[in-house]
Amino acid sequence: MLPREYLRENAARLAAEMPERFGGIGLDEYAALERERRESITRLEDKRRRRNELSATKGKPSPEVLAESRALKEEIQELERRTEEVEKLLRATEEVVPNVPQASVPRGKDETANRVERTWGEPRKFDFTPQAHWDLGPALGILDFERGAKIAGARFTVLNGAAARMSRALIQYFLDVHTQEHGYREVLPPFLVNAESLFSTGNLPKFEADLFRTREGYYLVPTAEVPVTNLHRDEILEARSLPIRYAAYTPCFRSEAGAAGRDTRGMIRQHQFDKVEMVMFARPEDSNAAHEELTGHAEALLRRLGLPYRVVALATGDLGFAPAKTYDIEVWLPGVNAYKEISSCSNYESFQARRGQIRFRRGEGDKPEYVHTLNGSGLPVGRTLVAILENYQRADGSVAVPEALRPYMGGLAEIRAS
RNA sequence: GGAGGAGUGGCCGAGCGGUUUAAGGCGGCGGUCUUGAAAACCGCUGUGCCAGAAAUGGCACCGGGGGUUCAAAUCCCUCCUCCUCCGCCA
Numbered sequence: 001m002l003p004r005e006y007l008r009e010n011a012a013r014l015a016a017e018m019p020e021r022f023g024g025i026g027l028d029e030y031a032a033l034e035r036e037r038r039e040s041i042t043r044l045e046d047k048r049r050r051r052n053e054l055s056a057t058k059g060k061p062s063p064e065v066l067a068e069s070r071a072l073k074e075e076i077q078e079l080e081r082r083t084e085e086v087e088k089l090l091r092a093t094e095e096v097v098p099n100v101p102q103a104s105v106p107r108g109k110d111e112t113a114n115r116v117e118r119t120w121g122e123p124r125k126f127d128f129t130p131q132a133h134w135d136l137g138p139a140l141g142i143l144d145f146e147r148g149a150k151i152a153g154a155r156f157t158v159l160n161g162a163a164a165r166m167s168r169a170l171i172q173y174f175l176d177v178h179t180q181e182h183g184y185r186e187v188l189p190p191f192l193v194n195a196e197s198l199f200s201t202g203n204l205p206k207f208e209a210d211l212f213r214t215r216e217g218y219y220l221v222p223t224a225e226v227p228v229t230n231l232h233r234d235e236i237l238e239a240r241s242l243p244i245r246y247a248a249y250t251p252c253f254r255s256e257a258g259a260a261g262r263d264t265r266g267m268i269r270q271h272q273f274d275k276v277e278m279v280m281f282a283r284p285e286d287s288n289a290a291h292e293e294l295t296g297h298a299e300a301l302l303r304r305l306g307l308p309y310r311v312v313a314l315a316t317g318d319l320g321f322a323p324a325k326t327y328d329i330e331v332w333l334p335g336v337n338a339y340k341e342i343s344s345c346s347n348y349e350s351f352q353a354r355r356g357q358i359r360f361r362r363g364e365g366d367k368p369e370y371v372h373t374l375n376g377s378g379l380p381v382g383r384t385l386v387a388i389l390e391n392y393q394r395a396d397g398s399v400a401v402p403e404a405l406r407p408y409m410g411g412l413a414e415i416r417a418s
Numbered sequence: 419g420g421a422g423g424a425g426u427g428g429c430c431g432a433g434c435g436g437u438u439u440a441a442g443g444c445g446g447c448g449g450u451c452u453u454g455a456a457a458a459c460c461g462c463u464g465u466g467c468c469a470g471a472a473a474u475g476g477c478a479c480c481g482g483g484g485g486u487u488c489a490a491a492u493c494c495c496u497c498c499u500c501c502u503c504c505g506c507c508a
Contacts, residue, residue: 041468045477052477055436055489069488236465364447368465 001094001354008034014100020109020317021101026093033093037086044079047072095199096206099351102288102325106315113315114328120299121308123332128395132335133386134266137163139397140417143267154264155256155271157382162415166388166401167274167381169408171249174276174301174378182297184247184278189227191250192218197230200356202322202348209257212271220253224277225375232281233356236368242360243282243290247378250275267382268340274381280374281358284350287372291347295327298343298378304404307387308332310339324349327376331383335390342383345376 011030014022051072054065106115137143142163148156159167178184198204198219203211203226212220221227228248237244252275263269278297282290295311302309314326323346330339350370353359359368392400399415406413 038468041477045468048477051489056439066488073488365463 001351002097002100003354004034004090004094007094007097018101018107018316021098021319025096027097030090030093033086033090037083037090040079040083040086044076044083047076047079051076098319098321099324099348101316101319102347104313105319105325106313108315109317111315111318114318115313115315117311117313117327119308119310120303121306121332123308124334124391126334130334130390130393131397132266132333133389134335136335136389136393136397136399137266140399140415142415145266153271155269157267157270159385161418162409162412163385165409165412166385166405166415169405170379170381170384171274171276173405173408175247175249177301177304178245178247178276178278178297178378182245182247182278182300184245187224187228187231187246187248189221189224189231189248189250191221191227193221193227193230194218197226197233197356200233200352200358201226201229202320202352202355206321210255212253212255221250222254223252223275223377224248224250225279228277228279229352229358229373229375230356232358232371235358237281237358237360237371239283239360239362242371243280243286246279248277248279250277252380267386270382273383276378276381278345278376278378281360281371282374283360284369284372287347287349287374290372290374291325291327291345294374294376294378295329295345298329298345298376301379302329302331302342305384305388305402306404307384307391309342320346322346322348322351324351331387333387333390334393340383342387343377343379346374348373348375 007027008031011027015025015027051069054069054072106113108114131139133143134145138145140162142160144158144160148158151158175186179186192214195204195217198211203222211222214220227250228246231246232244252273254271256269256271259269267273278294280290280294299309299311309329309331312328312330314320314323314328319326326344326346328341329343329345331342332338333340349372352373353370358371358373360371361368388402388405389399392402394400397417401409401412401414
C-alpha cells in the first residue's frame with residue numbers, strides 16, 4: 001500500500017499519467033473521500049471528548065448529565081457508522097492500488113517496452129538440432145509428464161532418477177552458495193500460510209484466483225517470499241540488524257488461473273515447483289543497491305552453471321502489482337530458441353512493509369520507519385533443470401552435468417538413458 | 419479431537435463496572451550527589467490517528483472482532499494464540 005498523504009496528493013495525477021497501471025481503480029474519487037473521512041473523524045472525536053468529560057465525574061450521574069450522555073451515545077454511534085463506512089471505501093481502494101514504479105523503470109504498456117540491461121554468455125552453437133526438454137526428458141526416462149497428469153493432473157510432472165537427484169542437488173547447491181558466499185541465513189518456513197501473510201506481500205485480496213486454498217482456510221505458498229517476508233510482520237526491527245538476508249527453499253503452488261494455453265508443453269509452467277528464494281529487508285536508502293546486489297546473486301548461480309542469460313528491466317505495463325522495480329533474468333533455452341524468464345528480482349520499497357507493518361527504528365527514541373523489502377528467485381529448480389538439459393545436451397541424446405553440480409550428484413558427469 | 423487454565427505497556431506484575439490520566443517493580447534515558455563509578459534520590463519512558471505552521475491539544479488502543487451500559491482492562495458472545503492433561507498421529 002501507499003501512504004495516505006501521498007495518495008491524497010497524487011491519486012488523480014497517477015491515474016492520468018499511467019492509465020496502464022492506475023486507471024479504473026477508483027483513484028479519481030480518492031481525495032474527496034479522504035477529506036470526508038477526516039472531517040467525520042474530527043466531529044466524532046469532539047463528541048467522544050465530551051462523553052469522557054461527563055463520565056469523569058465519579059459516582060452516580062445527575063439527571064442532566066445522564067440526559068446529555070444518552071443523546072451523545074446516539075450521535076457517537078451514528079458518526080462511528082459513517083466514519084467506518086468511509087474508511088472501508090478508502091481501504092478497498094488502497095488495497096488494490098499498485099506500487100509506484102521508480103523513475104528508472106521503462107515506460108510502456110506491455111513487455112515490448114522492457115529494456116535489456118546486460119547479456120552474459122553466448123548461446124551455444126549446435127552441430128545438430130537441439131531438442132526441447134519435453135522430448136529430451138522422456139527419452140532419457142527422467143521426466144514423466146503422462147504419469148504426472150495421471151496421478152495429479154495437467155501441469156504436474158514426475159521427475160525420475162537423475163532429474164529427481166539433480167533437483168535435490170540444485171536446492172542444496174543454491175542454498176550453499178547463498179549462505180556460505182552471499183551472506184544469507186537459511187530458513188525453512190511453513191508451506192501453508194494464512195490470509196494476513198498473503199495480504200502483506202500483495203497476493204491478496206486481488207489475486208486469490210492464483211492460489212490454492214485448503215478446506216481449513218490456509219493457502220499453499222505460491223513462493224517462499226510469502227512466509228519469509230512475513231517473518232517480521234508486525235515487528236519493529238533494530239536498525240543495526242539491517243540488512244537482513246534470508247534464503248529459503250520451498251515448493252511453490254500456483255493455480256495459474258489466467259495462464260490457460262500459455263507454456264502448456266513441458267515443465268515451464270507448473271502447478272507445483274521447487275524454488276530457492278532470496279529475501280532482503282533493507283533501510284530505504286540502501287534498497288536500490290540491495291536490489292542490484294540481490295540480482296547479482298541470482299546471476300552468479302547461472303554463470304557458475306554456465307547458462308547464458310540476459311537481465312531485463314520490466315516496463316511499467318509489465319511490472320507486477322507490488323514491486324517498484326523488477327529485473328527479470330532470462331535464460332537461453334536452445335529447445336525453443338529464445339530467452340525465457342528464470343528469475344524475477346524486485347524492490348518493493350515500503351509497499352509490502354506498510355501492508356505488513358514491518359518497521360525499524362534508527363535509534364533510541366526515534367519514530368519507527370517502514371523497511372524496504374526485496375526478493376528474487378535464486379533460483380527455481382524446475383526451470384534451471386530445463387535449462388541444463390537443453391543447454392548441455394549432446395548429439396546422442398545424453399546430457400552433460402555442469403561441473404559445479406557434480407560434487408552434489410555423487411560425481412555424476414553425464415545423464416544417459418538407462 | 420476432548421477437558422481445564424491463561425493472554426495487561428520493552429519485560430515482570432496488580433487491577434475484575436465510575437479518584438486508572440493503567441498501581442508497583444525491572445530494564446532504558448536524563449539529572450542530583452561523586453575525583454570517577456556504584457548506591458541512593460528525582461524526573462522521563464509505547465503505537466496509530468485527528469486538528470495545528472509550530473508549541474501543543476484531542477481521540478483510540480489492556481490478544482483480535484462484536485455486544486451490554488450514561489460509563490468497560492473489568493460483564494457477555496465469538497475467534498486466535500499459549501500452557502497443562504487425555505485421545506490420535508509422521
